[in-house]
Amino acid sequence: MLSGISIGAQGQAFRDYTNDANRTLEGVKTKNNGGNGSLSQADVSDGLRQALQIGAKNATKQVSAADGFFGNALIKILMPPEAKKVENTLRQAGMGDYVDHAILSMNRAAEDASSKALDIFVNAIKSMSIQDAFSILKGGDNAATQYLKDKTSAALTSAFRPVIQESLDKVNATKYWAQVFDTYNSLPTTFKKVNPDLPAYVTERALNGVFVYIEEEESKIRKNPAAQVTDMLKKVFGSH
Numbered sequence: 001m002l003s004g005i006s007i008g009a010q011g012q013a014f015r016d017y018t019n020d021a022n023r024t025l026e027g028v029k030t031k032n033n034g035g036n037g038s039l040s041q042a043d044v045s046d047g048l049r050q051a052l053q054i055g056a057k058n059a060t061k062q063v064s065a066a067d068g069f070f071g072n073a074l075i076k077i078l079m080p081p082e083a084k085k086v087e088n089t090l091r092q093a094g095m096g097d098y099v100d101h102a103i104l105s106m107n108r109a110a111e112d113a114s115s116k117a118l119d120i121f122v123n124a125i126k127s128m129s130i131q132d133a134f135s136i137l138k139g140g141d142n143a144a145t146q147y148l149k150d151k152t153s154a155a156l157t158s159a160f161r162p163v164i165q166e167s168l169d170k171v172n173a174t175k176y177w178a179q180v181f182d183t184y185n186s187l188p189t190t191f192k193k194v195n196p197d198l199p200a201y202v203t204e205r206a207l208n209g210v211f212v213y214i215e216e217e218e219s220k221i222r223k224n225p226a227a228q229v230t231d232m233l234k235k236v237f238g239s240h
Helices: 007-033 041-064 081-092 096-114 118-126 130-137 143-170 173-186 198-223 231-237
Strands: none
Touching: 041 096, 041 118, 041 130, 041 143, 041 198, 041 231, 081 096, 081 173, 096 143, 096 173, 096 198, 118 143, 130 143, 143 173, 143 198, 173 198, 198 231
16 A cells, blocks of 8 residues: 555546546547547557657757757757856957857757757657556647656756767867857956856757757647658547
């Protein structure tokens, strides 16, 4: 017996979940198969895994392309809020090139690292349970993306940060970042020296950008028959 929960309560909770799952399946059968087909729990789980895997693959492909971050105003990585004073000061002093190089290199690092993120997402998707699948199926247009974000953000951050650090070094972002803050901190008007954690900031913004695209891909799969590119996706998400 779990602490504070009776066996009877556990049994009732399980029955409630089973009944809820069955009602969900009946609704999905009617919506997706005109009431004549059938969807098993495995169908629902497999369909949602496919949706997330396809979404993650398409998202990482888009953001890892040249200008995937830098050329997209929606996810472009800019200077962090705590560094806006640094940016403004340097631009006013005619040293905007330092800032521009730093911004470009941060986005290049995110693009480079994103190409290596797919396996991390796929491994997380494989661990999705039947119960998770039904919660996602009954959720909103971004329920699968939100599940992935809630379940994996901490692990993804830990796994992604070393890749970001390597990418930052690869594209000389660390050098440009250091130039920005060394220049700012050496100004006679600077009384409070700053230097935000570059790898942590770029990691957070890079993951945010990937999730923006995964959410977009999820919405397409749910709503657009042309995006339902496998028989399983058509079976779970399609309508007639």
